[in-house]
Amino acid sequence: MSTVATLLTKIESFCEDARIAETTFGFRAVSDGKFIGRLKAGAGVTIGTIERVEAYIADQRKQMAKPKRRAA
Secondary structure (H helix, E strand, O other): OOHHHHHHHHHHHHHHHHOOOHHHHHHHHHOOOOHHHHHHOOOOOOHHHHHHHHHHHHHHHHHHHOOOOOOO
16 A cells, blocks of 8 residues: 555544544644645655644544543
8 A cells, every 4th residue: 555545544534533524634734625635636745744644643543532521
């Protein structure tokens, strides 16, 4: 599997788990709502962007794993 295909798989899985749209992910992770569409269309991606995406996913997964605080 190519690097882009692997990245897309990670992103799609995260979006499903987080229940967010791919455009929302792109905007939040790399300030580009069309990011995933471009990847799917065959655009390249830099190592720096891959690192930003993976760091964003890792950070958000940590946030999702924390117990929610309940209002008193």
